[in-house]
Amino acid sequence: MMAAHTWPRGAEPAELLVDGRPSVLFAVVAGVALGLISGGDAPPTAHRGRARARLALRAVLLLMAGVLLWMLPSGIAIILDAYGLLFLLLVPLLFAGRAVIAATAAALLVTAPLVRDRVVELTGLGPSGPVAAADAGSLALDWLVTGYYPVLLWLPLLLAGLLAARSGLQHRRVRLLMLGLGATASLAGYGAAAVLPGVDATAHSGTTAELLGAGGLAIAIIGGALLLLDRPGTPRAVALAGAPLAALGRVALTVYVGHVVVIALLEPLGPAGLFEPAVGIPLLIVLAIAGIALGLVCDRLGRRGPLEAALAGTIDAALPRRSPSARLGA
Numbered sequence: 001m002m003a004a005h006t007w008p009r010g011a012e013p014a015e016l017l018v019d020g021r022p023s024v025l026f027a028v029v030a031g032v033a034l035g036l037i038s039g040g041d042a043p044p045t046a047h048r049g050r051a052r053a054r055l056a057l058r059a060v061l062l063l064m065a066g067v068l069l070w071m072l073p074s075g076i077a078i079i080l081d082a083y084g085l086l087f088l089l090l091v092p093l094l095f096a097g098r099a100v101i102a103a104t105a106a107a108l109l110v111t112a113p114l115v116r117d118r119v120v121e122l123t124g125l126g127p128s129g130p131v132a133a134a135d136a137g138s139l140a141l142d143w144l145v146t147g148y149y150p151v152l153l154w155l156p157l158l159l160a161g162l163l164a165a166r167s168g169l170q171h172r173r174v175r176l177l178m179l180g181l182g183a184t185a186s187l188a189g190y191g192a193a194a195v196l197p198g199v200d201a202t203a204h205s206g207t208t209a210e211l212l213g214a215g216g217l218a219i220a221i222i223g224g225a226l227l228l229l230d231r232p233g234t235p236r237a238v239a240l241a242g243a244p245l246a247a248l249g250r251v252a253l254t255v256y257v258g259h260v261v262v263i264a265l266l267e268p269l270g271p272a273g274l275f276e277p278a279v280g281i282p283l284l285i286v287l288a289i290a291g292i293a294l295g296l297v298c299d300r301l302g303r304r305g306p307l308e309a310a311l312a313g314t315i316d317a318a319l320p321r322r323s324p325s326a327r328l329g330a
Contacts, residue, residue, distance in 0.1 A: 001026070002259050002291075005076055005272040006284040013273070020203025023079055024214040025221060026252075027154055030083065031161020032169070032222065034090065041168035043095055047321075052091050054319050059087035061311060069257065070131045072264035075271025077204075080256070081130060082149035086158050089151060093159070098166050105159035112152040113208050116145040127204075153206045157215050164219065169226060178223025185216025247295025248288075251305030255291040262287065 003018040038051055066081025093101060120126065125141055127148045133139035144152050167174045189212030193201030201209040228234070229242045248255060262283075263272050269279050298305055304312060 001256065002287050003284055005074075005259065005263055006275055006280045006287070008275055008277040008280045009273055015203055020210070021214045021217060023149065024157060024211075025218040026079065027083075027086070027149075027157040028161040028215060028218040028222065029249075030086075031090075031158035031163075032165050033161075034087070034094070034158070035162040035165020036169070038094055040170075041166055043166070048095050050319060050321065052094055054315050054321075055087055055094060056091050057315050057319055058311065059084040059091070061314060062087065065257070067130050069260050070129050072260060073267040073271060074260050074264040075267070075273060076260055076263060077127065077129065077148035078260065079149050082143065082147065082151055082154065085143055085151045086155060089155055090158055090162070093162070098163055101159050101163045101166065105156040105163065108152060108159075109156045109208055109211055112145070112150075112155075113206055113211075116150060116153060116206055119145050148204055150206055153211065156211060157218070160215060160219060161222075164222070172227070175223045175226045178219050179227065180220075180223075182216045182218070182220030182223060185212045186214070186220060187216075189213030189216060243296075244292045247292045247299055249295070250298055251291065251295045251308065253311065254294065254305035254307040255287075257307055258291070259287050 001018075001022045004016065004020075004022060007016060007018065009016070034055065038055075061084070063081050063084025066078050066084060069076075069078045069080060093104060096104075119141060123138075123141065123146075125138060125146045127146060128134075128138070128142050129147070130139055130142070133142050142150075144150060164174070164178055167177075169175065189209045190201050193199045193209045193213070199209050200207050201213045203210070203214075225242070228238060263270060266275075266279070266283070269275060275283065294305065303309065
């Protein structure tokens with residue numbers, strides 16, 4: 001994402017490899033994370049209402065943070081408000097069976113892009129963001145179907161991650177399936193766009209082909225990373241090479257918000273996507289090094305990132321994981 005927002009594009013910008021795909025990976029990883037913190041492949045039967053309430057509160061806080069970031073002159077299509085709405089939609093499906101999760105994802109993967117195309121045809125609306133929306137109706141449509149991250153189209157991505165977590169990420173066969181099926185889906189999506197006329201899989205096009213292509217790639221990356229890095233006897237060189245990415249992952253929210261704020265402050269030199277090489281490339285290097293350094297420090301101290309800790313602390317204060325009486329009776 002940082003590369004997509006800082007890398008120089010020239011007078012006739014073309015789509016870069018980092019366009020669209022990192023945000024899709026971000027969404028799939030979010031689904032995986034929600035599945036893991038809610039029990040993985042053996043979710044508990046107790047306290048599910050509290051878990052859903054905590055997820056709903058997390059969603060509202062991310063939605064508010066996203067709207068605030070949209071107010072900055074960064075030129076970035078902010079994803080956090082869409083994240084919040086996606087989490088809200090995921091609340092009733094958080095503990096659904098794998099068959100229900102898979103069926104819902106497949107149905108939305110096919111139908112949501114068709115609904116979006118029909119809405120755009122009837123209204124002429126396109127991506128605007130919550131700050132630029134003319135009224136409540138256009139805001140709702142932007143968030144649901146016409147925006148940069150339309151939640152009805154992107155929900156299958158989170159559901160794919162949730163399904164992976166519910167299938168047991170600790171099992172080698174699950175990781176191999178993720179790698180194989182993800183690669184197959186990615187080839188199907190991008191392949192269809194390459195050989196079939198009228199099929200679009202460009203970044204943020206929101207077509208079934210793009211969701212399959214980028215979403216499948218994300219699943220394959222996660223499965224491949226688990227196979228490579230999360231196993232006994234991982235070579236030290238491989239583990240060290242993955243450490244910077246792991247560090248960034250520990251502070252992903254802080255780094256995301258921080259890089260948006262920095263780019264907004266540099267708006268006279270940009271904004272996102274419009275930096276000259278002398279600005280954009282050094283900026284990317286500085287942002288990446290700063291994010292990795294922050295993650296490594298937090299890892300060494302055994303702490304969350306600043307915004308991760310603030311988000312978790314707010315949720316814990318409002319909705320403890322278990323009530324005081326339950327803790328005393330344990």
